[in-house]
C-alpha cells in the first residue's frame with residue numbers, strides 16, 4: 144500500500160506522507176502553502192469564498208470542477224491538480240481572461256468574495272465557449288457577494304469569453320499538466336497514518352469491505368459535503384476515514400431496460416444527464432440541491448446514508464419505488480428505500496455494511512403516469528428544504544391505479560403518506576377525492592416546528608402540494624370543481 148499522496152498545487156508537484164487527515168484544503172492552502180488568496184467565509188460550503196478548482200485526468204482529458212476548499216480534506220487531493228486563484232495569471236503577471244474581465248467590469252469591491260467568484264467563473268470558462276445568463280447564474284449560485292452586487296460580476300462572466308488568453312490553461316500548458324498528472328497517478332491503494340489518524344483509499348471493492356469489517360466505527364468518505372461539516376462546524380475528529388473514491392464499482396451508472404442503477408459514489412453532477420432524461424422531476428429538484436460546488440462532490444449514496452429527514456434525494460427516490468443494494472463481507476442484500484430509514488438519522492446499515500447501488504425503476508412512458516417533486520425552502524437556490532414532497536401517479540380511465548406520495552421534513556425520517564395513498568388507490572382522480580385526501584394528509588404526519596417552518600405550516604403546505612400535483616396532472620373536466628369552489 145502507498146503511504147504518500149501526490150498532487151499538484153497549480154503547476155507545482157507536492158508529495159505528503161504525514162498530514163492531519165482531517166485538515167481541509169482551505170486550512171492547508173492558508174497555513175502550509177501560505178496561499179491566502181482563497182478565503183474563509185462560512186467554513187460550511189455555503190458562501191463560496193473558498194472556491195478552488197480541481198483539475199483531473201479522465202479518459203486522458205482534463206476535467207475541471209469547482210469545489211469548496213473549506214470542507215474538502217487534503218488526502219482527497221491525491222492524483223489531482225489543485226488550482227487556486229494564485230495560479231491563473233501568467234508567470235509574467237498577465238491576468239487570466241476571468242480576472243481581466245472582473246477588473247474591467249468592476250466586479251469587485253471589498254474583494255473578500257472575489258477569489259471564490261473568479262474560481263467558479265474559471266471552471267465555467269473551461270466548460271463553455273460563451274456565457275448564457277441562466278447557466279452562468281446557476282454556476283454562481285454557490286458564491287455570495289455582500290457589497291458589489293451581482294450585475295457587474297455577471298457582466299464579467301459574459302465578457303471573459305471575448306478576452307485574449309494569457310497562456311495559462313491553453314493547449315500547450317494543459318498538455319504539460321496532463322504529463323505531470325500522468326506521472327502521479329497510482330493504481331495502488333492508499334493508507335496514510337498521522338498520530339492516531341488513518342486514511343484509507345482502497346482501489347478494490349473487496350478491500351473496502353475488509354476495511355469496513357476491520358474498522359466498523361470508521362467513517363466512509365464519499366464527497367465529504369456532510370462529513371466535512373462534522374469537522375469544521377462541530378469540531379469533531381474523524382480518526383479513521385475510508386474513501387470510496389477509487390473503488391470503480393461504486394461509480395458506475397447503468398441504464399437498463401427496466402431500471403437505472405446508480406453507483407452509491409456517483410455525484411449529482413455525474414448523474415445529471417441521466418436523471419434529466421429519465422426522471423425529470425428528480426433532476427429539477429437536484430438543480431436546487433446545494434450549489435455547483437456541492438453537486439460536483441456530493442453523492443446520492445451519501446445523501447441517503449446521511450439519512451437527514453430533510454435530504455432531497457430520498458422523497459423523490461421513494462416515490463419512484465427505488466431500492467438499495469447493501470454489501471458487506473457477509474453478503475449482499477437489497478431493500479426498498481422506504482425501509483432503509485429506521486429512525487431519526489438511523490438507517491438499516493450495519494456497522495460493517497456499505498451502500499453500493501441505488502436501483503430506480505424506469506418509468507413507463509405512458510400518458511397517464513406522472514411524477515413530480517416539489518421542494519419548499521426559504522430561498523430558491525442553495526437552501527435546505529423545509530419540506531419536500533414527491534408524487535408518483537398512474538391513472539387508468541381516470542382512476543388511481545398506482546400512487547406513491549413521499550415527504551421529507553414531515554417526520555423523523557423521509558416517509559410515505561401510506562394512509563393517504565390507501566384512500567386514493569382505486570378512486571377517481573378528481574377535485575372532490577383529492578380534497579378529501581388533503582384532509583387526511585394534513586393529519587397523517589406530526590411534523591416538528593423549527594426555524595424553517597412551524598408544524599402547522601408544514602401540514603398545510605404538504606396538503607397544498609398534493610393539490611398542486613392534482614392540478615398539474617388532471618384533465619380540465621376533473622378540475623371543474625376548482626372553479627366552483629373559488
Ligand SMILES: Cc1cc2nc3c(=O)[nH]c(=O)nc-3n(C[C@H](O)[C@H](O)[C@H](O)COP(=O)(O)OP(=O)(O)OC[C@H]3O[C@@H](n4cnc5c(N)ncnc54)[C@H](O)[C@@H]3O)c2cc1C
Pocket residue numbers: 187188189214362363364365366367368369370371372387407408431432433434437440441442443444445446447448449453454455456492496497498499525526527528
Ligand atoms: C452548503 C451545503 C448545501 C447543501 N444543500 C443540500 C440540499 O439542498 N439538499 C440536500 O439534501 N443536501 C444538501 N447538503 C448535504 C449534502 O451535500 C448531501 O447530503 C450530499 O449528498 C452528501 O453526499 P457526500 O457524498 O458528500 O457524503 P459524505 O459527506 O461523504 O457522507 C455522508 C454520510 O454518508 C456516509 N456514506 C457515504 N457514502 C456511503 C456509502 N456508500 N455507504 C454507506 N455510508 C456512506 C458517510 O460515512 C457519512 O456518514 C448540503 C451540504 C452543504 C455543505
Ligand code: FES
Pocket residue numbers: 182183184185186187188189190191192193194211212213214
Ligand atoms: S468558506 Fe464559505 S463555502 Fe467555504
Ligand code: FES
Pocket residue numbers: 250251252253254255256257287288289290291
Ligand atoms: S466584493 Fe465584498 S463581498 Fe463581494
